[in-house]
Amino acid sequence: MTNKAKEIFRSYLSEKGLRNTRQREVILDAFLAADKHITVEELFNAIKKKNPEIGYATVHRNVSLFCECGLADEMKIGTQKTKYEPKIGHKHHDHLICVKCGRIIEVNDSKIEKLQDKLAEANDFTPVKHRLEIYGICKQCR
Amino acid sequence: MTNKAKEIFRSYLSEKGLRNTRQREVILDAFLAADKHITVEELFNAIKKKNPEIGYATVHRNVSLFCECGLADEMKIGTQKTKYEPKIGHKHHDHLICVKCGRIIEVNDSKIEKLQDKLAEANDFTPVKHRLEIYGICKQCR
DNA sequence: CAGTATCTTGATAATGATTATCATTACACT
DNA sequence: AGTGTAATGATAATCATTATCAAGATACTG
Structure with missing residues (x-):
């Protein structure tokens, strides 16, 4: 790596x-x-x-x-x-970010990835990269 | 509004x-x-x-x-x-951002939204909001 | 292998957006 | 109307990032 x-x-x-x-x-x-x-x-x-x-x-x-x-x-x-x-040695991933404690959880969903590409295409847009961040409350803070 | x-x-x-x-x-x-x-x-x-x-x-x-x-x-x-x-009077949307010209296109995909919620749930995470940005080249810049 | 053009470094100053300060003003409640 | 306190406006402070520039390092050159 x-x-x-x-x-x-x-x-x-x-x-x-x-x-x-x-x-x-x-x-x-x-x-x-x-x-x-x-x-x-x-x-x-x-x-x-x-x-x-x-x-x-x-x-x-x-x-x-x-x-x-x-x-x-x-x-x-x-x-x-x-x-x-x-980025090398780490697969692409998105982030769940806890708004209480700042903890960052890495996640990945290939379905979402595919839908994103479709969405871009549908808008005559050639995707290069993307960023998905979901903000919320993590298990520990709840 | x-x-x-x-x-x-x-x-x-x-x-x-x-x-x-x-x-x-x-x-x-x-x-x-x-x-x-x-x-x-x-x-x-x-x-x-x-x-x-x-x-x-x-x-x-x-x-x-x-x-x-x-x-x-x-x-x-x-x-x-x-x-x-x-945010009031505007439905939630995500952004396609052209890395050449900076143009911002607003998009929405309810399937992606739903999958995001599932993804959060699967990680014991209560989502509050999210941000999805897809970077790439827009129609005009291609 | 020394010569040389030019890139990089390190220290520091500059920049620029955001935030803090503080005296003055204005709001909202009695 | 009086009063406690929040908000304003002008400006200074902050803080990450970027620019500057002299000195040093790198990678070709012949």
């Missing part, structure tokens, strides 16, 4: 005439190793332990790059900070 | 021990009259024409109130500014 991600990242870099760097490797490793739904700040703090010389802006810049090349997904939920999650 | 919205707003205010004001009436009217998917800035500019004395912060504060009481929906799409749309 990690190797596939690195390949994708490297070929994206060379394709765009960008360069690989030590920092980029470190940040990508940390991002892939991280638990899901991580903020830039959390990622920065995780990296800081072993690589205190890597700056906040560099982490930010590279997380954006991960999104560009399809390795990461951006989630802006309510007033929470923007979170990112790796 | 407008009257219903005003009723909802007023009862929300009194319920919370808040007061109605001339500004609140003006801002709510402007919001309801506005086209859909408006930003705070756009709303502020629309209001400024007839009511230049109403401040930006006041508009902001009250749009937040509209969201709290269920009159408005917040949409954060990509890097665009946060947009708001009235």
